[in-house]
Amino acid sequence: MMQRSVQQLLRPFRTVSVAKRGFIGPPGPWGPRGSIFDELQNRVSQLERDFFRSPFVMSWRPFQQPIDNEAFRIRNPIIEEDGVNKFKLEFDVRRFKPEDVKVSTDTQERVLTIEAKYKDAESSFEYSRKVGIPEGVEPKQITAKYTSEGTLQFEAPYTEPAKPELPKEQELKIEHK
Incomplete structure:
Protein backbone atom coordinates (compact mmCIF):
# COMPACT_ATOMS: atom_id res chain seq x y z
CA MET A 1 0.00 0.00 0.00
CA SER A 59 5.17 -1.60 16.21
CA TRP A 60 6.83 1.43 17.83
CA ARG A 61 3.63 2.73 19.42
CA PRO A 62 4.10 0.78 22.69
CA PHE A 63 7.30 2.72 23.28
CA GLN A 64 5.44 6.01 22.95
CA GLN A 65 2.55 5.17 25.25
CA PRO A 66 4.53 4.88 28.51
CA ILE A 67 5.88 8.38 28.00
CA ASP A 68 2.33 9.75 27.74
CA ASN A 69 1.33 7.73 30.79
CA GLU A 70 4.42 8.91 32.68
CA ALA A 71 3.61 12.58 32.06
CA PHE A 72 0.06 12.06 33.38
CA ARG A 73 1.27 10.21 36.48
CA ILE A 74 3.85 12.88 37.33
CA ARG A 75 1.06 15.48 37.41
CA ASN A 76 -1.19 13.14 39.46
CA PRO A 77 1.04 11.12 41.83
CA ILE A 78 -1.57 10.58 44.58
CA ILE A 79 -3.88 7.66 43.89
CA GLU A 80 -6.44 5.70 45.87
CA GLU A 81 -5.75 1.98 46.12
CA ASP A 82 -7.88 -0.32 48.30
CA GLY A 83 -9.50 2.71 49.91
CA VAL A 84 -6.14 4.17 50.97
CA ASN A 85 -4.47 7.20 49.40
CA LYS A 86 -0.83 6.74 48.48
CA PHE A 87 1.96 8.34 46.50
CA LYS A 88 2.72 6.18 43.46
CA LEU A 89 4.87 6.88 40.41
CA GLU A 90 6.16 4.67 37.61
CA PHE A 91 8.92 5.42 35.11
CA ASP A 92 9.80 3.47 31.98
CA VAL A 93 13.54 2.72 32.21
CA ARG A 94 13.57 -0.51 30.19
CA ARG A 95 16.60 0.62 28.20
CA PHE A 96 18.73 0.53 31.35
CA LYS A 97 19.98 -2.20 33.65
CA PRO A 98 19.07 -1.78 37.33
CA GLU A 99 22.69 -0.94 38.17
CA ASP A 100 22.64 1.92 35.61
CA VAL A 101 19.79 3.68 37.44
CA LYS A 102 20.47 6.10 40.32
CA VAL A 103 17.70 7.47 42.55
CA SER A 104 17.90 10.12 45.27
CA THR A 105 15.63 12.36 47.30
CA ASP A 106 16.31 15.86 48.53
CA THR A 107 14.31 16.16 51.75
CA GLN A 108 14.82 19.92 52.06
CA GLU A 109 13.76 20.74 48.49
CA ARG A 110 11.26 17.83 48.42
CA VAL A 111 12.51 16.52 45.07
CA LEU A 112 12.83 12.95 43.81
CA THR A 113 15.62 12.56 41.21
CA ILE A 114 15.94 9.66 38.78
CA GLU A 115 19.02 9.40 36.56
CA ALA A 116 20.14 6.60 34.27
CA LYS A 117 23.06 6.36 31.86
CA TYR A 118 24.08 3.65 29.45
CA LYS A 119 26.99 3.72 27.04
CA ASP A 120 28.62 1.14 24.81
CA ALA A 121 30.74 1.25 21.66
CA GLU A 122 27.76 1.93 19.38
CA SER A 123 25.29 4.01 21.37
CA SER A 124 24.55 5.86 24.55
CA PHE A 125 21.33 6.71 26.37
CA GLU A 126 20.58 9.09 29.21
CA TYR A 127 17.42 9.51 31.25
CA SER A 128 16.78 12.15 33.88
CA ARG A 129 13.65 13.17 35.79
CA LYS A 130 13.12 15.45 38.76
CA VAL A 131 9.74 15.24 40.41
CA GLY A 132 8.41 17.33 43.26
CA ILE A 133 7.35 15.31 46.30
CA PRO A 134 3.88 16.50 47.35
CA GLU A 135 3.05 17.71 50.84
CA GLY A 136 1.68 14.78 52.81
CA VAL A 137 4.42 12.40 51.63
CA GLU A 138 7.46 11.83 53.82
CA PRO A 139 10.52 11.57 51.49
CA LYS A 140 12.21 9.04 53.80
CA GLN A 141 9.25 6.65 53.42
CA ILE A 142 9.46 6.42 49.61
CA THR A 143 10.34 2.94 48.39
CA ALA A 144 11.74 2.13 44.92
CA LYS A 145 11.32 -1.10 42.97
CA TYR A 146 12.72 -2.08 39.55
CA THR A 147 10.34 -4.56 37.87
CA SER A 148 11.19 -7.29 35.36
CA GLU A 149 9.37 -5.23 32.67
CA GLY A 150 11.84 -2.36 33.13
CA THR A 151 9.55 -0.11 35.14
CA LEU A 152 10.84 1.84 38.12
CA GLN A 153 8.06 2.11 40.72
CA PHE A 154 7.93 4.44 43.69
CA GLU A 155 5.43 4.20 46.55
CA ALA A 156 4.91 5.93 49.87
CA PRO A 157 2.05 6.47 52.31
CA TYR A 158 0.13 9.70 51.87
CA THR A 159 -1.60 11.65 54.60
CA GLU A 160 -3.70 14.65 53.82
CA PRO A 161 -1.71 17.70 54.95
CA ALA A 162 -3.33 19.90 57.57
CA LYS A 163 -5.03 22.87 56.01
CA PRO A 164 -4.74 26.19 57.82
CA GLU A 165 -8.08 27.44 59.05
CA LEU A 166 -9.16 30.64 57.40
CA PRO A 167 -11.82 32.90 58.85
CA LYS A 168 -15.12 32.25 57.17
CA GLU A 169 -16.11 35.87 56.87
CA GLN A 170 -14.27 39.04 57.55
CA GLU A 171 -15.69 42.50 57.39
CA LEU A 172 -13.51 45.12 55.74
CA LYS A 173 -13.70 48.75 56.69
CA ILE A 174 -14.28 51.17 53.88
CA GLU A 175 -12.23 54.31 53.96
CA HIS A 176 -14.12 57.42 52.85
CA LYS A 177 -12.31 60.44 51.43
Missing part, protein backbone atom coordinates in the same frame (compact mmCIF):
# COMPACT_ATOMS: atom_id res chain seq x y z
CA MET A 2 2.79 2.43 0.92
CA GLN A 3 4.70 1.53 -2.24
CA ARG A 4 1.64 2.41 -4.32
CA SER A 5 1.39 5.81 -2.61
CA VAL A 6 5.05 6.55 -3.26
CA GLN A 7 4.60 5.70 -6.93
CA GLN A 8 1.57 7.96 -7.10
CA LEU A 9 3.49 10.76 -5.45
CA LEU A 10 6.36 10.41 -7.88
CA ARG A 11 4.08 10.10 -10.93
CA PRO A 12 4.81 12.95 -13.34
CA PHE A 13 2.34 15.80 -13.20
CA ARG A 14 2.08 15.88 -16.99
CA THR A 15 -0.92 13.54 -16.74
CA VAL A 16 -2.90 16.46 -15.30
CA SER A 17 -4.28 18.82 -17.91
CA VAL A 18 -2.90 22.35 -18.13
CA ALA A 19 -6.31 23.78 -17.21
CA LYS A 20 -6.39 21.67 -14.03
CA ARG A 21 -2.91 22.80 -13.03
CA GLY A 22 -4.06 26.37 -12.71
CA PHE A 23 -1.69 27.79 -15.32
CA ILE A 24 -4.35 29.79 -17.12
CA GLY A 25 -3.31 33.40 -16.77
CA PRO A 26 -0.52 34.78 -14.66
CA PRO A 27 -0.91 34.01 -10.96
CA GLY A 28 -1.08 36.97 -8.62
CA PRO A 29 1.29 37.18 -5.67
CA TRP A 30 -1.52 36.33 -3.20
CA GLY A 31 -3.90 34.65 -5.61
CA PRO A 32 -5.21 31.09 -5.51
CA ARG A 33 -2.55 28.40 -5.36
CA GLY A 34 -3.78 26.33 -8.26
CA SER A 35 -4.84 22.73 -8.17
CA ILE A 36 -1.33 21.35 -8.81
CA PHE A 37 -0.43 22.23 -5.22
CA ASP A 38 -3.69 20.81 -3.94
CA GLU A 39 -2.95 17.55 -5.76
CA LEU A 40 0.57 17.46 -4.32
CA GLN A 41 -0.79 18.15 -0.82
CA ASN A 42 -3.34 15.33 -1.19
CA ARG A 43 -0.63 12.89 -2.29
CA VAL A 44 1.68 13.84 0.59
CA SER A 45 -1.21 13.52 3.07
CA GLN A 46 -2.07 10.07 1.72
CA LEU A 47 1.58 9.04 1.97
CA GLU A 48 1.71 10.19 5.61
CA ARG A 49 -1.48 8.29 6.45
CA ASP A 50 -0.16 5.11 4.82
CA PHE A 51 3.21 5.48 6.55
CA PHE A 52 1.79 5.94 10.05
CA ARG A 53 -0.60 3.00 9.57
CA SER A 54 2.19 0.68 8.40
CA PRO A 55 3.09 -2.28 10.64
CA PHE A 56 6.64 -0.97 11.05
CA VAL A 57 5.51 2.32 12.58
CA MET A 58 2.66 0.75 14.55
